[in-house]
Amino acid sequence: MSVSVARPLLPVVIDHLCRIYPERDATELADQIFAAMHLDHEAFSSELHRNKWDESDIWVITYGDSISEAGEAPLKTLKKFSDAYLKPEISGIHILPFFPYSSDDGFAVINYSQVNDSLGDWGDIEAIGQDYDLMADLVVNHCSQRSPWFENFKQRKDPGKDYFVEADPSADLSDVVRPRTSPLLCETQTLDGLRHVWCTFSHDQVDLDFSNPAVLIEMIRIIRRYLDQGVRIFRMDAVAFVWKEIGTNCVHLPQTHEIVRLLRTMIEAHTDDAIVITETNVPNHENLSYFGNANEAHAVYNFSLPPLLLHALVSGTSEHLKRWQMSMPPAQTGTFYFNFIASHDGIGLRPANGLLSQGDLDELVNTMQSFGARISWRAVADGRNEPYEINVALYDALQGTSKGPDRWQQQRFLCAHAVMLALEGVPGIYIHSLLATQNDYERLELTGQNRSINRHKWDFSALTGKLEDATSHHAQCFSTLKSLIAIRVKQPAFHPNAFQAVLHLGDEVFAFWRQSLNRNQSVFCIHNMTDQVVVIPINSINLTSLDLWEDLISGDNYSVEYESLSIAPYGFVWLTNRAVR
Known part of the structure; x- marks a missing residue:
């Protein structure tokens, strides 16, 4: 049930701030946040437990340059392709980080307020946002070593000199949850001598220090900029790691959840129908915690779906998929599951912990490797490395079963998407699944990065030629998927909260x-x-x-x-x- 409640905004923000920064003057911080967001303190109307989505919501996930054409800004090409081939079935587009960056295909952001000029400009972003629900990444946990903030950190200048997490290398950091195998701390020479900065993901991705309220205020300025440019959906990248406390696992800490609530409050205060989605590639029960009590994320990435569905299709049994789905609580009104089965990263294995046995996981990994997949690893507490994600194009991942390749690749691939389209939640389809793109070994070899295997760059003419060729598996899969989507978006029973x-x-x-x-x-x-x-x-x-x-x-x-x-x-x-x- 939707309940309209008028609330003074200032006390709500102060309450969030008192929980995050109990030793700071919350009123003073609130004034700075309102100024950064260009909002006043007057009351606003908020509808609790209101669905801002329905069965017609289908989103495509793509890089700004997944499709390009010579002589044209890739964002313009993306808009052209979307208008010609994705309308009217697709309602939203998630453009993966479109900012200047130094690594990780955009997730090591140099400047949050600029569009990478190799992609286009803010006008191109706004043009897409005018015709589609636009999702953008708020890369909240870290930024690039080449960012102006980090350059200032090394020069001991503002803004930036106190924007990053430092730690003593002799401290006991063994409890810290790691998604990678690289050392947690990176030696950095500054004007004040050698410092050791915290890098959860890579040494080019330096963690921001949210214990300094100035970092939070900078992020709110960035949010306001994105809202002004037409962004309606915010994907909070790697948000689980934003708060650090030595002696803890430094993931999902109470301050992290409170920061998500505060950011949602400010986003909705500006744009009532905006949506916040948390991206937390962690075990299932941890992931669900970001719903809060329908007062935190509007949606969570349904990270357990990809490995469990893949396992079911290559093993021939839905036993584990069913058991997991039966355990999943219905999303409260005002929240939803963001369902996906392929992404720009890979098929995460941590979300299958406790849902698949070690034997099941080993068999899945071995099967995928036999289909050309690469495996990315993470460090665990006892010094071992364990598989973190499977890097593979979904079309090739489904070329067979644990018995080997067979003749059912295309039908198996379509079945996977039929499951996703029918499940409770909003579907998000990765562009390379929509196009049935295969493993890109050339790009993998060029970059040396496992994830590149599923980040192919299509030439517009070559792609449209494939889609117009009825004998091409790309055309056949694309046509069938569009037909399934066209059916799905008309059925009230497929409402995300049905x-x-x-x-x-x-x-x-x-x-x-x-x-x-x-x-x-x-x-x-x-x-x-x-x-x-x-x-x-x-x-x-x-x-x-x-x-x-x-x-x-x-x-x-x-x-x-x-x-x-x-x-x-x-x-x-x-x-x-x-x-x-």
Whole structure:
């Protein structure tokens, strides 16, 4: 239920600040934050538990230069491609970091307030934001060693001299959670001598020190700039690591959660329909904590879905996928799961901890390596390294099963997307999955970075040629995916917050029931996880005799008089009592 509540903004902000900085003057800090956000202290209206999304929300994730054409700014090419090929099915576009950067394909930001001139300019960003819901990255945890702030840190000048986390290399940092194998501290020469700065991800990505309120205020100035340029959806990158305390694991600390709440408060105070999504590639129960009580992130990346779905499709059993899905709490009204099955990074394995056995994980890693994948590693507390993520293009990841490659690659790939499109939440489709791009070994060799295998750069003419060639697997997958999306966005039962329940029809299938918020439409979604035909007794699906049931995908009709439903290898049906065409 949506409840409209008028609240004075100042006391809300002061409360956040008292929790983050109990030793500081919260009123003075609040004044600085309001000035940075260009807001006054007057009351604002906030609707608690309000959904700002519906079944028509489908977002594409892409780099600004994933598609380019000679003589044209890549952001203009992205807009041209989106208008010609993605409308009307796609409602939003997440442009991965489009700022000047020094490494990690954009996530080592040099200047947060500029657009990388090799991509275009703010006018190109605004043009995309005028026609699509625009998502941008708030790279909140770290910035580049080449940023002006870090240069000032080395020169001991403002702003920047106290913007970064320093630590004594003799301190016990063994409890700190690491997503990488590189040393945590990086030696840096400054005018005051040698310092050791904290680098969670790489030595080119230096962690910002949010214990200094000036860093928080800088980030709020950046947020205001993005809002002014048309950004509506904020992806808070690596936000779990922003607060550090020696003697803790330095992840998910209370101040981190309070900073997310404060940033959401300021973003919504400026733009009521803006959305905050947290990106926390961590075990499932930790990830869910960023919902708070529907007062923190509007959405969390559903990180456990990619490894569990991949495992189900290459192992032929949905056992673990079903068990996980049954344990997932429905997202409260005013929150949603951001579902994805491929990304610019890789398929994270930490979110599968406790959901897949070590044997399952080892088999999955070995299978993916046999399909050309690379494996990225992280350091753990006992000094070992363990697999952190699988780097692979999803199309190639699904070329076979643990038994080896087979002839079902394309159907298996489409089945994976059908699951994502039908699940509770908002789907996010990586551009290279939408286009069925394969492993890019040339780019991998060029950069020496594992993640480059799934960051292909398409030439616009070459890509459109593929999409216009009906014999191309790119065209076939793209056409089918667009058809599935066109169906999905019309069905009220696929609202991100519509009811969902897992169906127990055997481990060979992954099946669940969706029901619209007004209960008028039901959809039974049944997906074959195997390379064999699966026969489902109709009476096991619990179809009501009062309705004639239609498969949204094929258009075939069914009733309770049918004895069984046959589903082809990696086939799927979406049975509904009230199709919307």
